[in-house]
Amino acid sequence: MHLPGGATRKAKKITAATRLTEPAPVRWILTGTAFLFLGLFLFIPLAAVFSQALEKGVGAYFAAITEPDALAAIKLTLIAAGISVPLNLVFGLAAAWAIAKFDFRGKSLLITLIDLPFSVSPVISGLIFVLLFGLQGWTGEWLSAHSFRIIFAVPGIVLATVFVTFPFVARELIPLMQSQGREEEEAALVLGAGGFRTFFMVTLPNIKWGLLYGVILCNARAMGEFGAVSVVSGHIRGLTNTLPLHVEILYNEYNFTAAFATASLLAFLAILTLVVKSLAEWKVREQISAE
Amino acid sequence: MSIEIQNINKRFDGFHALRNVNLTVPSGELVALLGPSGSGKTTLLRIIAGLEFAEEGTILFNGEEATHRNAKERQVGFVFQHYALFRHLNVFQNVAFGLQVKPRKERLSKGEISDKVHELLRLVQLEQLAKRYPAQLSGGQRQRVALARALAVEPQVLLLDEPFGALDAKVRQELRRWLRKLHDEIHVTSLFVTHDQEEALEVADRIVVMNEGQVEQIGTPEEVYDKPANPFVLNFLGNVNLFHGRVHEGAAKIADLSVDLPAYGEADGTAVVAYVRPYDIEINRNRQGSEEIEAVVRRIQGAGAVARFELERLDTREIIEAELTKERYRELGLRSGEKVFVKPRNMRVFAQDYQI
Numbered sequence: 123m124h125l126p127g128g129a130t131r132k133a134k135k136i137t138a139a140t141r142l143t144e145p146a147p148v149r150w151i152l153t154g155t156a157f158l159f160l161g162l163f164l165f166i167p168l169a170a171v172f173s174q175a176l177e178k179g180v181g182a183y184f185a186a187i188t189e190p191d192a193l194a195a196i197k198l199t200l201i202a203a204g205i206s207v208p209l210n211l212v213f214g215l216a217a218a219w220a221i222a223k224f225d226f227r228g229k230s231l232l233i234t235l236i237d238l239p240f241s242v243s244p245v246i247s248g249l250i251f252v253l254l255f256g257l258q259g260w261t262g263e264w265l266s267a268h269s270f271r272i273i274f275a276v277p278g279i280v281l282a283t284v285f286v287t288f289p290f291v292a293r294e295l296i297p298l299m300q301s302q303g304r305e306e307e308e309a310a311l312v313l314g315a316g317g318f319r320t321f322f323m324v325t326l327p328n329i330k331w332g333l334l335y336g337v338i339l340c341n342a343r344a345m346g347e348f349g350a351v352s353v354v355s356g357h358i359r360g361l362t363n364t365l366p367l368h369v370e371i372l373y374n375e376y377n378f379t380a381a382f383a384t385a386s387l388l389a390f391l392a393i394l395t396l397v398v399k400s401l402a403e404w405k406v407r408e409q410i411s412a413e
Numbered sequence: 414m415s416i417e418i419q420n421i422n423k424r425f426d427g428f429h430a431l432r433n434v435n436l437t438v439p440s441g442e443l444v445a446l447l448g449p450s451g452s453g454k455t456t457l458l459r460i461i462a463g464l465e466f467a468e469e470g471t472i473l474f475n476g477e478e479a480t481h482r483n484a485k486e487r488q489v490g491f492v493f494q495h496y497a498l499f500r501h502l503n504v505f506q507n508v509a510f511g512l513q514v515k516p517r518k519e520r521l522s523k524g525e526i527s528d529k530v531h532e533l534l535r536l537v538q539l540e541q542l543a544k545r546y547p548a549q550l551s552g553g554q555r556q557r558v559a560l561a562r563a564l565a566v567e568p569q570v571l572l573l574d575e576p577f578g579a580l581d582a583k584v585r586q587e588l589r590r591w592l593r594k595l596h597d598e599i600h601v602t603s604l605f606v607t608h609d610q611e612e613a614l615e616v617a618d619r620i621v622v623m624n625e626g627q628v629e630q631i632g633t634p635e636e637v638y639d640k641p642a643n644p645f646v647l648n649f650l651g652n653v654n655l656f657h658g659r660v661h662e663g664a665a666k667i668a669d670l671s672v673d674l675p676a677y678g679e680a681d682g683t684a685v686v687a688y689v690r691p692y693d694i695e696i697n698r699n700r701q702g703s704e705e706i707e708a709v710v711r712r713i714q715g716a717g718a719v720a721r722f723e724l725e726r727l728d729t730r731e732i733i734e735a736e737l738t739k740e741r742y743r744e745l746g747l748r749s750g751e752k753v754f755v756k757p758r759n760m761r762v763f764a765q766d767y768q769i
Contacts, residue, residue, distance in 0.1 A: 305497035308464055311484045312491040313511035313566055323514070327501040 171389050174382035186380035187387060194360040195368035196387070198276065202351075202364060203344040206284040210340050214291025215333070219325070221292075222299030223307060236292050239285055247285050248353025251278055274356030279364065282350040287343045294336030295329055302328055335402045342395040346388060414475045414569035414602050415440045416461060421470035423456055423626075430456045431467065432626040438619075440475075441600045443593070445613035448623035449649070454606045457623070458572050461604065463487045474569065487570075490563030490601075494575040496555040498547040504558050505543040508533055511566035533561040536595070553584040560592075564599070573605035577612065589616050610650045614638060622646050644763050647688050654694065654733050656687040656757065657765070665762045668728060670704045672760050684765030687757070694735035695756040696722065698745060705754040708733060710747050722747075724755060 143149070176183055186192065217236060221229060239247060253259050255272040265272060272278045306328070310320040326333075348366040355362045357371060365388055372381035416438040423431040431453045438444050446454040459465040461472060463484035472480045479487060498507050508530045512521055521529065534540045537557040547555055556576060563571060576592070577585040593616050596603055607613050613620050614634045622629045622637055622645075630642040641647035658667030660683040665672040667687050674685075697705075711732070712723040720742035722735040733755060737745070747753065 305493050305495060306499055308484070309491065309493060309497040309499070309562075310510070310514070312462055312464070312487075312489060313514060313562070314485050314488075315510075315514040316485060319514050323510075324499055 168389060171382050171385050174378060175386040177382075178379045182379055183383045183386075186383035189380075191360045191363070192368060192380075192384055195363045195365050195384070198279065198363065199345050199365045201276065202280050202283045203341055205280050206287055206344045207337060207341050209284055210288050210291050211333075211337055213288055214293075214295060214336060214340075217292040218295035218299050219321075221296050222302075223304050223325075233296070236289050238289075239287070240289050240293075244286055244347065244349030245353055248282050248350035251281055251285075251350075251354050273354050274358065274362060276362065278354035279351050279362060282354045283344050283347055286347050286350045287340045290340035290343060291333065291336035294332050294339070298329055298332040299325075331402050331405045335399060338395055338399050338402065342392065345391055415473075416570060416602065416604070417471075417473040417476070418457070418461070419471040419473070421457070421460060421467045421472070423453075423460065423465070423467045430626050431460075434470070434626070434628055436621060436628060436631065438602060438604060440602050442618045443596045443603045443605070443616065444619045444621060445617035446604060446606045446621050446623060447608070447610060447613040447649070448629075449608060451625075452623040453626040454608075454623045455574055458574055458604060458606050461570070462489050462491045462572050464491070488566070488568055490566065490568030490571045492556070492559050492563050492571070492573040492576050494578050496547070496552075496559045496579075498555055498558055498562070500547050503544050503546050504534070504539060504550070505530055507547070507558055508561045508565050510562060515566075529565065530561075533565055536564075537561045551584075552580045553588055556580065556588060560595075564601075568601065571601050571603040573603065575606050575608070577609075578607075585612075592616060614650070622649060624649070641761070644686065644688060647761060652691050652734055654689045654691065654735075654757070655731075656689065656760070657729075658685050658687060658762075659683065660685055665760075667760075668706050668726075670706070670757070670760075672762055674762060685762050686765055687760040687762045689757040689760050691721070691734045691736040692719070693758040693760075694722075694724075694733060695758060696724075696735055696737065696741075696745065696747070697754045697756065698747075698751075700754050701756065705756050706733075708753055708755050710749045710751050710753060713742075713747065713749060715742065724753065726755075727752075 144152075175186075187196075217232065220226070221233060252273055254261060255265060255278065256262050257266060257273070259273075270277075272281065306324050307320050310324045315323065345364075346366060347364075348370075351364055352367055352370075355364070355367055357363060357367060359371070363371065365384060369381050369384045369388070372378075372384060416436075418434055418436040421431050421434040422429075434453075434457060436457075446457060448454045456465060460467050463482060463486070467480075470480070471478065474487070499510065502510065509526050512526045512529065515521075531540060531543070534543055537560055539554060539557055539561070542550065542554065547558070550558065560573075560576075573592075577588050580588065589612060592605075605616070617634060619631065620634055620637050621631050624645050630637050630646045632640070637646055638650050641650065647653055656667045656670075658665050658670075660666075660674065660681055662681065663674055665674055665685045665687060667685075672687060707727040708724040709727065710722060711725050714721040719736045719738060722737065724733040724735060725731070726733060735755070
């Protein structure tokens with residue numbers, strides 16, 4: 123007596139569920155394609171980096187990443203990121219704040235200009251600085267007369283990194299702040315809070331996860347930037363090589379183990395970035411679902 | 414605190430949002446700024462709050478110049494249409510915000526702030542929800558939190574921008590009554606913006622009708638409803654029928670009707686329009702006298718407190734809306750398609766060139 127009734131109920135449930143989704147083969151093909159793609163272009167290269175790096179044993183691996191030139195490259199990369207990320211944090215916040223919360227002349231021009239580093243090839247960005255500050259450049263003679271070195275030196279690398287990475291924080295914050303509108307700030311103002319108070323008590327808490335997300339992306343790009351930095355660096359070992367440039371030099375010298383060992387550092391950084399980014403995204407989602 | 418607004422002018426990118434607005438709000442009154450969207454009412458409210466600044470004109474608070482004070486210094490409470498609660502703070506923290514950002518000298522102690530916030534939450538009947546976040550509240554609850562937050566700083570003036578605009582009809586009605594009651598208890602000078610004439614008529618002590626950046630009329634709800642200053646006010650406050658006619662020998666001739674125009678002074682032949690509310694339309698099956706208009710019943714809507722009729726004039730084919738009591742509707746027993754005689758009462762006649 124019970125069986126037939128149960129069976130029909132089960133059958134009904136299945137039809138209700140299947141109506142809301144694609145048939146099984148379609149789902150398998152879609153998921154399969156995505157994973158195949160990821161495997162081919164992400165997991166296999168990543169595995170290759172680590173296997174090549176460890177090919178000659180752990181000893182060779184650590185020797186490659188602790189030799190003086192490698193350490194100098196790590197240090198320079200950290201300096202470049204350490205300067206450009208805070209600068210872009212401040213710039214991004216200021217730009218996003220201005221664009222989202224105020225109306226002014228030239229606003230759309232500013233938005234377009236913020237996107238410039240995304241639309242210009244990094245090599246061109248590097249060349250701009252060579253043209254500006256290089257020996258044959260506009261200010262080259264004056265700079266060399268006063269013994270300032272920008273091109274083929276650390277300041278050039280920092281400048282190029284700042285330029286290439288400045289859209290990240292602003293781009294992340296502008297849509298977020300625009301969607302949040304100005305009303306909460308206005309409410310704070312009417313309640314007697316000044317500009318600074320409003321920023322720290324209302325605006326910043328509302329954008330903190332988006333800001334973190336932008337900073338993470340900005341940092342990843344700052345450490346991984348190759349093109350623009352390559353043009354202004356001059357590739358002086360131990361002096362003006364960042365990690366990506368160091369990898370290239372080692373690779374061109376057929377020193378594959380050392381090249382991949384150094385590359386694995388960047389890969390680690392990428393993985394770490396992904397983890398922190400997922401955490402930030404999860405937090406943002408949590409914040410949204412709470413609303 | 415009284416508010417005086419003198420000759421305020423405001424433009425946005427060439428759009429003249431407010432034109433020579435003059436307005437006085439006596440201390441302790443609840444005043445509605447009523448008008449269609451784009452009439453400048455919200456802009457005026459924001460100028461009073463210090464969130465917007467006028468190009469010309471003066472604002473006086475209690476007779477003191479306040480035109481150049483910024484929002485922080487004006488000591489007004491502002492309730493936003495979409496609440497603008499701080500989403501990362503809970504109800505308690507939202508209400509406490511204004512008390513916590515006061516300069517150290519004026520700031521209350523933690524315990525005093527807590528007492529005050531709880532007292533306010535009791536006033537808006539949300540005491541048990543103090544720990545909730547805005548996202549966890551209904552629209553009506555959010556609006557009450559917004560109101561408690563605005564009241565926490567003991568504002569001299571309370572400004573409300575379409576306070577019930579985003580709520581559904583039933584909650585709206587409840588909150589409306591509750592706002593009126595609250596105002597009767599605390600007597601803070603209040604100004605609220607609305608485009609809903611019913612809301613303005615029900616809640617306000619005084620109504621300011623606005624249109625295209627200008628004040629059309631200021632008066633009590635009875636005054637603006639019963640003695641509208643011009644066709645716009647008449648039209649905006651409820652439905653109205655239009656009858657076109659001309660001036661002839663000191664009277665308006667509208668179809669077979671004649672309306673006396675004492676002290677009107679318009680020349681013969683001037684085009685005039687008579688305005689009649691739907692409930693001032695009398696309907697009869699048979700001719701009662703000479704001053705009537707023939708029409709045909711097009712549609713009858715019998716549901717509700719009154720029966721609504723859609724009539725078509727036989728002479729001009731224009732539609733007349735009429736409202737009859739249920740008794741009269743039953744007594745007449747009309748069906749659509751039947752011929753009737755229409756007699757307008759309480760006609761208000763204005764010269765034609767007045768733009769609506």
